[in-house]
Amino acid sequence: MFFEKVNFRIKLVFSFITLFFLMVVLKVGYIQIIEYRKLNTLAYDLWGRNLPIEGDRGRILDRNGVVLADNLTTTSLILVPNQIENKGEVAKDLAKILNVSYEEMYSHVSKETSIERVHPEGRRLSYDIAEKIYNLHHKGVYLVKESKRYYPHDYKLSHVLGYVGIDNQGLSGIELVYDSYLMGENGSIKYFSDAKGGRLEMAEEYVQPQKGMDIMLTIDFRIQTMIERELDNAVARYNPDHALILAMDPKTGEILGMSARPTFSPNNYQNYSKEVINRNLPIWMTYEPGSTFKIITYAAAINEGVVDIFKDTFYDTGGVTVEGERLKCWKKGGHGHQTFLQVI
Numbered sequence: 075m076f077f078e079k080v081n082f083r084i085k086l087v088f089s090f091i092t093l094f095f096l097m098v099v100l101k102v103g104y105i106q107i108i109e110y111r112k113l114n115t116l117a118y119d120l121w122g123r124n125l126p127i128e129g130d131r132g133r134i135l136d137r138n139g140v141v142l143a144d145n146l147t148t149t150s151l152i153l154v155p156n157q158i159e160n161k162g163e164v165a166k167d168l169a170k171i172l173n174v175s176y177e178e179m180y181s182h183v184s185k186e187t188s189i190e191r192v193h194p195e196g197r198r199l200s201y202d203i204a205e206k207i208y209n210l211h212h213k214g215v216y217l218v219k220e221s222k223r224y225y226p227h228d229y230k231l232s233h234v235l236g237y238v239g240i241d242n243q244g245l246s247g248i249e250l251v252y253d254s255y256l257m258g259e260n261g262s263i264k265y266f267s268d269a270k271g272g273r274l275e276m277a278e279e280y281v282q283p284q285k286g287m288d289i290m291l292t293i294d295f296r297i298q299t300m301i302e303r304e305l306d307n308a309v310a311r312y313n314p315d316h317a318l319i320l321a322m323d324p325k326t327g328e329i330l331g332m333s334a335r336p337t338f339s340p341n342n343y344q345n346y347s348k349e350v351i352n353r354n355l356p357i358w359m360t361y362e363p364g365s366t367f368k369i370i371t372y373a374a375a376i377n378e379g380v381v382d383i384f385k386d387t388f389y390d391t392g393g394v395t396v397e398g399e400r401l402k403c404w405k406k407g408g409h410g411h412q413t414f415l416q417v418i
Contacts, residue, residue, distance in 0.1 A: 129258025157214030
């Protein structure tokens, strides 16, 4: 009787152990066969690190295809701190090349992050500086492509075109209004690293960046060039506080040219005051046309036969209120009682 109980217990324990191992085998099989793709994707994403590649902004063109805003290819510095072996040496070398303090650069190379941008000193590097950094051959130090906005005609049409910031985002003018269309889509170079950030010997993956949309304006650059020239002549001769010219096609309302003084260079907008770069005077400095528009309203009135310029009269009180604003005549007290012919 005793041995029968012992044998039963042994068989029961053996059955539980067999069942447990069977469950383990089934679970492993399920993971390896059924869940393989999902888990492999998760691991793939966990190992992957992306070095961003900036997409070009779309160009801005005049009505004849003349390029008004373009792009230059530059390089920027990106650090992967976990891959940098001698942080002190790397910080010293980069600080010397970029002309920043050792302490500031060391804070970048030792930061606890997967990817570190050196901003702004490491952005939009010149060819000479990029070559010096490349020749260091330090692990964890990368140079990636970035696009820099370039305005080939400098100050011409600057207020209309606007300008972009360090991250190529539109900040004023056409660049700001149509930023969502002009902005490109970033690509990347994907590499793989272990849990400590060390680079794995796996093939890199390249994701092509996408260029933004080109925009064509109604501006005719030939007319724009004449406008800029005449404004320069007027400023040189009369030295006015402001000067502006706007050319429009009267049949369609299309703007063919527009500029003002003072102006600025969108390639170096940081060197100008906010008042200069943010005020597009033909739009910002609105002013009632006054007597210069009389000929238009008079011609319309005569054409419709609603006024006799010899017999009908008008009394000028010196001003009129329109939409709550008082518009005044240049002559204090106005011109008094006049015929429409005298008013002209």
